[in-house]
Amino acid sequence: MTVREADKRVLQTPFHSRTSALCETNLWSPWKAYTVVDCYSVLTNEYFAIRNATAVFDLTPMTKYRITGKDGLAYLDKLMTRKMGKLSPGRVMYSVWCNDLGHVLDDGTVFHLKENHWRLCSQERHLDWLLATAMGFDVDIDDETDDVTGLAVQGPTSCQTLKTMNLQGVENLKPFQLKYFPFDGTELMVSRTGFTGDLGYELWIAPAHAETLWDALFAAGKPYGILPIGTHALDIVRIEAGFIQAGVDFVPALEVVRAGRGRSPFELGLDWLVQFDKPVFNGRKALLEEKEKGSRYRFVRLDVEGNKPANESFIYNGKKEIVGHVTSATWSPSAKMNIALASLDMPWGRTDDEIYTEVYYNRELQWNRLMARCRVVGGAFFDPPRRRKTPPLNY
Amino acid sequence: MKKYDAIVIGAGHNGLTNAAYLAKAGLDVLVLEKNPYIGGATVSRSLYEGWTYSNCSYVCSLFRPEIYRDLELARYGLQIIPYEGGITFMKNGDYFGNYADDERHHREIARHSKRDANAYHRYTADVSRQTRLIRPFMMRTPPDPTSFKPRDVMELIYIIKTYWDLGEEILYDTIRFWTMSVGDFLDEYFESSIIKAHLAGAGIIGTALGVYSPGTAYVLLHHYMGDVDGTIGAWGFARGGMGSIAKALADAFQSFGGEIKVDAGVDKILVSNGRVKGVVLENGDEYHANTVVSNLDPKRTFLKIMEEKDLPADVVKKAKNFKIRGSSGKLNISLDGMPSFYAIPKDHELLKADFHFIDSMERMERAYDDWKNGTWSKDPYLDTLIPTQVDPTMAPPGKHMMTIFVQYCPPKVEGKDWTDEQRDAFGKTVIDQISEYSPDFKDLILHAEIRTPREMENEVGLTEGNIFHGELTMDQLLFNRPFPGYAQYRGPVKGMYMSGSGTHPGGGVMGAPGANSAKEILRDLRRKNTVPEAFSDE
Amino acid sequence: MSKQYDVIIIGAGHNGLVCATYLAKTGRSVLMVEANKQVGGAAITREFSPGYSVSACAHLLHLFHPQIVSDLSLTNHGLKLAATDLHTIALAADGDHLTLTRNSVNGNGLSASDRTAYSEFQNKLRRFARIMQKTFMVRPPRLVHKNMTDLMNLAKLGLSVRMLGRDDMRELLRIGAINIFDVLQEDFQSELLKGVMGFDAVLGSNLGPRSPNTILTYLYRLTGQLHSNGSAISVPSGGMGAVTSSLRAAAEAAGVEIRTDMPVKQVLLDVDTVTGIETNSGEQINSAIVVSNADPKTTFLKLVGARNIETGFVRRIDNIRMQGKAAKLHLALDGKPKFKGVDENQLGHRIVIAPSLTYVERAFDHSKYGEYSNHPAMEISIPTIHDDSLAPTGKHVLSAIIQYAPYDLRAGWESQRESFKQLIVDKLAEYAPGIKDQISASELMVPPDIEKEFNIHGGHWHHGEYTLDQFMMLRPVPGAAQYATPVNGLYLCGAGSHPGGGVMGLAGRNASIEILLREKVA
Known part of the structure; x- marks a missing residue:
């Protein structure tokens, strides 16, 4: 009679001793199996740590799969909508993957760790689909979520922090590159990736070395304004970057119960991730057909008039007809814009369309309704050049 | 002699629901019950001092919230308390726990198979889809597909459209789901034997089919389509036992001026000139009404309390051929304390819900083979609960009541009537199976009520002891339930109706057949409808 | 690179031959490739002991569609029936058997109400x-x-x-x-x-x-x-192989080129479009249309390859239930067997051992758990009564389909085949007491043998269970139910497709119609 893992209501990440010591607010939320910090102390400080200094975010709950075998690239090419053939060892690629209907199951990053070894990192779990897709390929797929833990180290001084940690040459990492460094008697993998749209890195290591890593990082980052951040601050920056989130901006196709609620990559504004000039991949037929016949929805980034965030709002056209809804919204402290991500019925969402969001807000329980005009924005709301510069400048 | 507007035969939950809606519409309604207590198979009984048994039905999920709310059953003391948990014990000493929390559930399945833990999401999405589809039809009268009446044609079009709107892929999956065996269905998702065994139980409960019999995936759905407070597929306890539901319904009925007579077994429905005029009781008393509703199962209704001469020949034949096979037994046990189990710590949260002791579909199928061969399963599938962990009203403090549903148990043993010795041997089989997993279970037993289909038939009046008033197979579902041409609650004789689980949508403590039937009666009587519309899931 | 064809058909079973002939009749150049040395797939006649031949898999004709016989002029191509309108003799242990025809049943002790x-x-x-x-x-x-x-x-x-x-x-x-x-x-x-x-x-x-x-x-x-001729069950002259021989003759007359002993390694693709086939010997043959008479699992998982089709579809194919549960017994007999109560002139009919529903159900029960039936049910044919070409003069062949023999026998067929054969013969001897002494040679084919000999995945001769979830628009799977498949230019024409198994030929015919409809270029 042993107490099983499942008897525990939530699990603690390998960084828990450190995160819990720093969490002054005691605001936690479940993320997959784990409990993670929503906000350590002051949200504004955490937000500006990302945009102004070095911010550290505990990535433990991210789902990680190890893909090995000689057919790995061919396999990934079938799985993903994007061409994976050019993903050489040491490189990382972002992509989405679809079911046969061409609806997005999830998005995530593929790390080509070394010859014949890849890691797929995503929000949701997909072992069943990954294994089903593996039929006919010489690949092995293992869930390594609990064997690898990670920290996102993001912000303009993040590179200096890592250099101070003695990760020699880390400044030469280009965006979407990864490199191994000796650390604490083991291997520390650093990738120049992130969910903030800023200069930043992600550090991956075996859980046994988690606390050592945390301590070294915070010691090194002290002069650079290092702060731990929670999920709330991260959510603001990812909207600023225009990044979509599974379960928020789209329903992962696996969880769709009602017909037609799934979204294709085209309908999520991810056309650039769909590449047809490669072997058969999941969703190919449906996506080709959609390309020909047109999509049902358009995904847009909106600059909303005024300063009241448009969360959970309907979107109307000039004739007051509902033509879509907001999926994520926030005030952007960096762009000084009132921003939103939204899914619109076709053909709405063209640059010149007259569209409005319906915003409700209250002032001392006095409720007000506002029809705020929206402008469709092209790229990210906030996109600093430092995000791409290699080696990064010292800030 | 007083003449009523309507007489309802049988004070089970559907009969009471039916009567309540008729009375609510202003009819003068009499409910007749053969037993000295009401409830039919929805009862709480004290058979051992200090303990209360839900001695037939024992948990609640299917009962329509529309009815609960509309008849204000909460005012009459009804409370449904949801429970969480569930466990299947394994022969090797391990177990599978059914945690309500998604993440814990994932971790627990992953212990047995990582792939299955993830496949469970696909399974949940697919089954929820089917559940959402079927739910709106619970509170609707099935159309007659052979009819050209506008109402039937419109309803048929509505159904076809609902399914057509699913899109091609999902429609195909729906057809497959309705026709597959629960075993084949689960094989398409899972690799781990224990996960499949745990989930397959819902495909055979109350059913004379095995996990490998096509059609049992639907039976699974029948157990998933209910809800507690909007959580679809959740189950709960009626506080004070299932009798609380019958009591609340009876109170609601009486608040509308209805009248209930117990100890009033009906001998015959009186028919003259092709229409009903009342009933005559076993003691010779007569009660008259132009509307008579039978809440009894179809076999009892047409072969026992109606005269063959009053019925069309095809109905008699259909009633004789109606499949109403007893396949389940029941044990109700008073316990001196909470039993412990080798596999998990005492008073573990998983024990708050249903637990089982059969860890492979093969064992389940072999249990069915025993039934096919005319005997009770030697290694049965048990659906066991100890409701007193949640409901403090059913046993003295610190003591417990255990309810055990047993699949399979035949209506006759090798073609012969049950003897008391056989009944006890059946009970022993069940108790022995549990004792393999619990060191102290046997010693804690203070009293045990053992019920084979014989007892259920004799006490409750369920033909062959079938808990659903008839098998849930395709020939007896929707517009085929109970018989083709008679699926709209109207009997073959003018003024005669059916309201029991033998009608659409079938068995379980649901109330829907009773309510749907009332709607049809009120329509025929040109009275204002009192039955609520179904809640929308959208 | 050799000659290019309009159509290549993989597998020369009866459906493949039918499909090929219909297509060739429209003037298309058609190549058929067959893995085995003879055409016919599971409808063949072959020797199982020197001098003794038998219909090795299917052994009675009852579904073969008359329209195919007339469209393809099979009678002119040598199709001859040795016996038609066979009755079914339901054996009883006491010799009081029943005789069933299309419309009537007769037998001692049968009640009038049962007859009606x-x-x-x-x-x-x-x-x-x-x-x-x-x-x-x-x-x-x-x-x-x-x-x-x-x-x-x-x-x-x-x-x-x-x-x-x-x-x-x-x-x-x-x-x-x-x-x-x-x-x-x-x-x-x-x-x-x-x-x-x-x-x-x-x-x-x-x-x-x-x-x-x-x-x-x-x-x-x-x-x-x-069918118009109304004959329920018949025996072709020369065994089932004669049916496919006539189909071969019709096909060749229509211009179909047939190459046997040529197993296909893979279907060649340009992304998701067929370009031809590659044989095991490495030969590549081009064609814009490839038709597979192989079962759906073999077609998609082996010949096309799971990696070349989308995962949802692969999963559907993988989930097709197609594990055979029928075995085939062939006996070489020194003389006519004597079944209790069965006249010699009835021996040529279809003989069934299935004394009750419970008997059959219990036989089935064993197979659910990977065991063979200890009291199997069977369908027996003695084709030599009608056709002396199959055995030496005065000698006979008994062919029987045995239910149930699971594909994945838990104890393993290698060690169990012989004991199962003995059990079946013992069962036969209960009804035909002297039969054991008449046996000079015997062969038992269990589903893995059928899989191996006829290249049918799982050894299921209907290329997939015939159940509502694998029926019509669900057969073999949604997305391939109209003979066309997710692979452009690849079609199915076998028993795994609508309408299904048995020597019927309609799957092949319907596939040819669909191909002509979709592939307008000649």
Whole structure:
């Protein structure tokens, strides 16, 4: 009679001793199996740590799969909508993957760790689909979520922090590159990736070395304004970057119960991730057909008039007809814009369309309704050049 | 002699629901019950001092919230308390726990198979889809597909459209789901034997089919389509036992001026000139009404309390051929304390819900083979609960009541009537199976009520002891339930109706057949409808 | 790179031959490649002991469609029936057997009500089977999908159900999805009669008489009785191989090039479009259209390769239930066997051992757990009664289909084949006491043998269970039910497709029609 893992209501990440010591607010939320910090102390400080200094975010709950075998690239090419053939060892690629209907199951990053070894990192779990897709390929797929833990180290001084940690040459990492460094008697993998749209890195290591890593990082980052951040601050920056989130901006196709609620990559504004000039991949037929016949929805980034965030709002056209809804919204402290991500019925969402969001807000329980005009924005709301510069400048 | 507007035969939950809606519409309604207590198979009984048994039905999920709310059953003391948990014990000493929390559930399945833990999401999405589809039809009268009446044609079009709107892929999956065996269905998702065994139980409960019999995936759905407070597929306890539901319904009925007579077994429905005029009781008393509703199962209704001469020949034949096979037994046990189990710590949260002791579909199928061969399963599938962990009203403090549903148990043993010795041997089989997993279970037993289909038939009046008033197979579902041409609650004789689980949508403590039937009666009587519309899931 | 063909057909089973011939008749150049040394697939005659030949898999003809016989002039190409209109003899242990024909059943001790019930039941079910058969002649309609032909076919189906009249329609909707066991209990008394009828419903399937779906399988069988000539069951002269020989002759007359002993390694693709095939010997042959007569699992998982099709579709293919449960016994006999109570002139008919529904159900029960039946049910044919070409003069061949022999026998077939064969022979000897002494040679083929010899995945000779979830627009799987597949230019024409298995030929014919419809270029 042993107490099983499942008897525990939530699990603690390998960084828990450190995160819990720093969490002054005691605001936690479940993320997959784990409990993670929503906000350590002051949200504004955490937000500006990302945009102004070095911010550290505990990535433990991210789902990680190890893909090995000689057919790995061919396999990934079938799985993903994007061409994976050019993903050489040491490189990382972002992509989405679809079911046969061409609806997005999830998005995530593929790390080509070394010859014949890849890691797929995503929000949701997909072992069943990954294994089903593996039929006919010489690949092995293992869930390594609990064997690898990670920290996102993001912000303009993040590179200096890592250099101070003695990760020699880390400044030469280009965006979407990864490199191994000796650390604490083991291997520390650093990738120049992130969910903030800023200069930043992600550090991956075996859980046994988690606390050592945390301590070294915070010691090194002290002069650079290092702060731990929670999920709330991260959510603001990812909207600023225009990044979509599974379960928020789209329903992962696996969880769709009602017909037609799934979204294709085209309908999520991810056309650039769909590449047809490669072997058969999941969703190919449906996506080709959609390309020909047109999509049902358009995904847009909106600059909303005024300063009241448009969360959970309907979107109307000039004739007051509902033509879509907001999926994520926030005030952007960096762009000084009132921003939103939204899914619109076709053909709405063209640059010149007259569209409005319906915003409700209250002032001392006095409720007000506002029809705020929206402008469709092209790229990210906030996109600093430092995000791409290699080696990064010292800030 | 007083003449009523309507007489309802049988004070089970559907009969009471039916009567309540008729009375609510202003009819003068009499409910007749053969037993000295009401409830039919929805009862709480004290058979051992200090303990209360839900001695037939024992948990609640299917009962329509529309009815609960509309008849204000909460005012009459009804409370449904949801429970969480569930466990299947394994022969090797391990177990599978059914945690309500998604993440814990994932971790627990992953212990047995990582792939299955993830496949469970696909399974949940697919089954929820089917559940959402079927739910709106619970509170609707099935159309007659052979009819050209506008109402039937419109309803048929509505159904076809609902399914057509699913899109091609999902429609195909729906057809497959309705026709597959629960075993084949689960094989398409899972690799781990224990996960499949745990989930397959819902495909055979109350059913004379095995996990490998096509059609049992639907039976699974029948157990998933209910809800507690909007959580679809959740189950709960009626506080004070299932009798609380019958009591609340009876109170609601009486608040509308209805009248209930117990100890009033009906001998015959009186028919003259092709229409009903009342009933005559076993003691010779007569009660008259132009509307008579039978809440009894179809076999009892047409072969026992109606005269063959009053019925069309095809109905008699259909009633004789109606499949109403007893396949389940029941044990109700008073316990001196909470039993412990080798596999998990005492008073573990998983024990708050249903637990089982059969860890492979093969064992389940072999249990069915025993039934096919005319005997009770030697290694049965048990659906066991100890409701007193949640409901403090059913046993003295610190003591417990255990309810055990047993699949399979035949209506006759090798073609012969049950003897008391056989009944006890059946009970022993069940108790022995549990004792393999619990060191102290046997010693804690203070009293045990053992019920084979014989007892259920004799006490409750369920033909062959079938808990659903008839098998849930395709020939007896929707517009085929109970018989083709008679699926709209109207009997073959003018003024005669059916309201029991033998009608659409079938068995379980649901109330829907009773309510749907009332709607049809009120329509025929040109009275204002009192039955609520179904809640929308959208 | 060798010659280019308009169409390549993989597998020269009867459906492949039918499809090839129809296509070649339109002037297309058609190449057929067959892995085995002879054409015919599972409809062949071969020697199993020196001097003794037998129809190695299918052994009686009852579904073969007359339209194919006339369209392809098979009679001119040598098709000859040695015996038609065979009865079914249901053996009884005491020798009091029943004789069943299309419309009547006779036997000592059979009640008048059973006799009447039988003809009424057969008539009623034939009315239902007629509707089913109409759907056999066209591609299964896709649902929801907006296509005029499909909507018309659906409407026709709906109309023919309505045209049954109210009572029949209700009866069809009631029993259509359930089991033969329950339905037979309603009208019949004789255990033996019910036994043989139940056996007909489960023959070749992975179902017992109590399993829902067995009315469907029974109806499927009855469609064979609706053909214009009305002959229920027949034996071709020269065995089943003669049927496929005539098909080969017709095919070659139409210009089909047939290459045997040429197993295909893979279907060649340009992304998702067929370009030809590659044989095991490495030869590549080009064609824009490839038709597979192989079963769907072999076609997609082996020849096309799972990696070249999308995962959802692969999963559907992987989930097809197609594990064989029937074995085949061949005996070389020194003389005519003597079955208790069976006259010598009845020996040429179809003989069935299925004394009761319970007997068959229990035989099935074993197979659920990976065991062979300890009291198997069987269908016996002694073709040498009608056809002396199959054995030396005065000698005989007995061919029997044995239910049930699971594909994945837990104890392993290598160690069990012999004991199962002994058990079957013992069972035969219960009804034909002297038979053991007459046996000079024997062969038992269990599903793995059938898989190996005929290249059918799982050894299921219908290329997939015939159940409602693998029926019509779901056969073999959605997305490939109209013979066309997700791979451009690749078609299916085998028993795994609508309408299904048995030596019927309609899958091949329907596939050819669909190919001509879709591939307008000549």
